[in-house]
Amino acid sequence: MRAMDILKARGIWMLIxxxxxxxxxxxxxxxxxxxxxxxxxxxxxxxxxxxAPTHIRAEGHLIPYPGAEVTVGTxxxxxxxxxPLLEKMEAxxxxxxxxxxxxxxxxxxxxxRARALEAAVDIKLYELELRRSKNLFSASAVAEDAVDRSExxxxxxxxxxxxxxxxxxxxxxxxxxxxxxxxxxxxxxxxKAEAGETVPAGAQLLTLCDLTRTRxxxxxxxYDAARVALGAEATIRVEGVDGRAxxxxxxxxxxxxxxxxxxxxxxxxxxDTRVLLVKxxxxxxxxxxxxxxxxxxxxVP
Numbered sequence: 001m002r003a004m005d006i007l008k009a010r011g012i013w014m015l016i017x018x019x020x021x022x023x024x025x026x027x028x029x030x031x032x033x034x035x036x037x038x039x040x041x042x043x044x045x046x047x048x049x050x051x052a053p054t055h056i057r058a059e060g061h062l063i064p065y066p067g068a069e070v071t072v073g074t075x076x077x078x079x080x081x082x083x084p085l086l087e088k089m090e091a092x093x094x095x096x097x098x099x100x101x102x103x104x105x106x107x108x109x110x111x112x113r114a115r116a117l118e119a120a121v122d123i124k125l126y127e128l129e130l131r132r133s134k135n136l137f138s139a140s141a142v143a144e145d146a147v148d149r150s151e152x153x154x155x156x157x158x159x160x161x162x163x164x165x166x167x168x169x170x171x172x173x174x175x176x177x178x179x180x181x182x183x184x185x186x187x188x189x190x191x192k193a194e195a196g197e198t199v200p201a202g203a204q205l206l207t208l209c210d211l212t213r214t215r216x217x218x219x220x221x222x223y224d225a226a227r228v229a230l231g232a233e234a235t236i237r238v239e240g241v242d243g244r245a246x247x248x249x250x251x252x253x254x255x256x257x258x259x260x261x262x263x264x265x266x267x268x269x270x271x272d273t274r275v276l277l278v279k280x281x282x283x284x285x286x287x288x289x290x291x292x293x294x295x296x297x298x299x300v301p
Contacts, residue, residue: 056227056298059262060218060236060280062288068213070184072097073204075177076105083195083205091182091208098193098205102178109171112164119161126154186210189290209290215282216248218296219275222257229253233299234280238288246286250298252279262293 082099085091130150136142186208193205216236220228234248257274280296288294 054300056220056224056300058218058220058224058275058278058296058298060216060294060296061262062214062290062292062294063217064209064211064290065213065215067184068186069189069207069209070186071204071207072180072183073202074098074100074180074199075201076100076174077199077201077203078102078178079198080193080195080205083191083193085188085191085206087188087191089188091186091188093182093185095182096179097182097208098180100178100180100199102175105171105175105178109168109175112167112171116161116164116168119157119164122157123154123161126150126157130154180205182208184208184210211290214288214290215251216280216294216296218278218280218298219260219262220278220298222274222276225257225276227300228276228278228298229301232301235297235299236280236282236286236288237295237297238286239293239295241287246288247283248280248296249283250278251281254278 078100080098081101082096085097091097130147130153133142133147133150137144137147187210189207189209191206193199193203199205216234218234228250230250230253232250234250236246236248238244238246254277257276260273260275261277278298280298
């Protein structure tokens with residue numbers, strides 16, 4: 001009987017201790033007792049590493065390289081006498097893309113040249129008179145004021161020629177501006193005027209783009225900015241081209257973030273997110289149109 005009493009007493013004592021510990025732990029937050037969990041071993045660490053994202057996903061669109069797209073305008077106003085290029089037509093650098101009517105400029109240029117020639121004729125005459133006046137003055141045949149008048153006439157003719165020459169050069173430059181040529185090789189993306197239309201000085205006429213010099217501008221979320229590296233592999237997928245991906249390479253990473261430019265297709269994604277405009281070079285030909293939206297995956301090194 002005594003052994004049974006001892007066992008019963010021990011059981012009661014263990015129940016009391018367990019209840020006491022349970023009551024003590026009721027108000028303890030779970031975070032305070034997580035220290036007791038076993039630390040992750042090498043296998044768990046490797047599993048966590050494998051679970052980390054290996055690619056950065058972003059939206060983007062096709063853009064031209066700097067200088068590969070230009071808007072051609074006119075420096076002088078007038079009527080477009082010729083405007084031969086249509087949309088999608090190709091132009092080589094130096095090709096005539098438009099011509100402004102230059103009748104008035106040509107007339108003014110011809111008048112300035114005539115004045116310059118007239119002044120040149122007067123110069124020859126006054127130089128001859130000056131030599132005669134000096135010879136006569138040396139022989140005491142004329143007064144000194146005759147020499148002064150000849151020198152004055154010659155100086156006036158020289159000034160007139162210089163002024164007419166300057167006017168001729170200015171009008172020649174203006175006349176050259178009536179012929180507008182392509183500054184780069186490219187394709188006409190848009191026309192902003194028509195032949196026969198009168199345009200003011202500074203008017204935009206057309207946009208040229210070299211479609212062989214394009215790349216992808218991807219809007220990488222600012223929280224992924226530190227994970228992007230130069231030279232990282234990129235995969236580009238185009239809407240409407242199912243099952244086809246194109247290769248690219250990160251070639252430019254800006255030093256600042258900016259506001260999102262592309263409205264996200266997912267309505268659940270915020271539109272006020274700050275993004276890093278990463279430039280990606282295309283490593284192969286693509287059917288992507290200028291400005292077309294694409295999906296980009298950038299490999300994390």
